[in-house]
Amino acid sequence: MVTVDAIVKLGGSVITFKDRPLTVNQEVLDRLAEELSASGLSRLIIVHGGGSFGHPLALKYRLQDGYKGPEQREGVVATHRAMLKLNEEVLKALENSGFKPISIPPLASALASSGRLKRLLHEPFVKALELGFTPVTFGDIVFDDTRGFSIISGDNLMTELSSRLRPSKAVFTVDVDGIYAEDPKLHPDAKLFEEMTADELLNLMEETRSRPVDATGGIGLKLKEAYKIASMGLDVYVVNGLKPGRLLKVLKGVRVKCTVVKGVKP
Incomplete structure (x- = not known):
């Protein structure tokens, strides 16, 4: 393969x-x-x-x-x-x-x-x-x-x-800086998770189930899929594609403002 x-x-x-x-x-x-x-x-x-x-x-x-x-x-x-x-x-x-x-x-x-x-x-x-x-x-x-x-x-x-x-690695480019505790477009002071485990992401999904992270559910679906991928043991990056250079740094393994969901290791 x-x-x-x-x-x-x-x-x-x-x-x-x-x-x-x-x-x-x-x-x-x-x-x-x-x-x-x-x-x-x-x-x-x-x-x-x-x-x-x-x-x-x-x-x-x-x-x-x-x-x-x-x-x-x-x-x-x-x-x-x-x-x-x-x-x-x-x-x-x-x-x-x-x-x-x-x-x-x-x-x-x-x-x-x-x-x-x-x-x-x-x-x-x-x-x-x-x-x-x-x-x-x-x-x-x-x-x-x-x-x-x-x-x-x-x-x-x-x-x-x-x-x-x-x-x-799996990389999602989005229009915000990563995964937040709340919708950063509505709450500018919302907490950005720079690194989290799959279990922490699952907990966030449970907390936000009754209050979707965005109005369309788009970020909510990304959370679900990011959790699935991290559960496979793969690292998942959620990075702002509107900010120049951030995708490049993620691909080159350089630390940058984003969220990394660490893959579950056996």
Whole structure:
């Protein structure tokens, strides 16, 4: 099995303007691609979120509820095409930074059951890395054997890929400095956890269950997936992708302001 240096999630709130439909934050995307290149790591897997491309359309057509009627077909097509457009922008940024990126869309490589990821082909990711490519995947619509179709997030894919491919580290780029005790956008003095164990993260999830960390639940899902990955024995980094240089430092093993969830060691 090929050794994976890192699996990196480029958050949708980082690489797009969430308040501007179908708009890439080009400056940030290009910089993050340069930081990935400057890390010197050649065996990377990139996952990206939907931001202002996938989320508004998925909500408009209620795709998160599965197949309810033929009128949703238009929404499935529109949402998938929007994600392909964002994916193309990510591919271009990576290629401009020296990578040979190759897209592996979940619609063609994954299946779900009852809204949960059931199977993801990992062999294409392995073969791509062996041949010197950089695999890129993203949150997407996938077919579901009970609901017709489901939305599988980039965070879900981070967990599945980490489980199968065992990267040296898993990195989530977000639009805040890491994991906080409270939403830092509402509580500027909220405590940032610079390092925590999987058990401490689980306790935080229990405490925040009745008061989600953000209004959309996005950070809440990241907490859940970060906990799963750390429970596999892998270190998880949650870092602000909007702050120049931070992703690069995480990839190079340099201490930087972020949250590290330490993997559970046997």
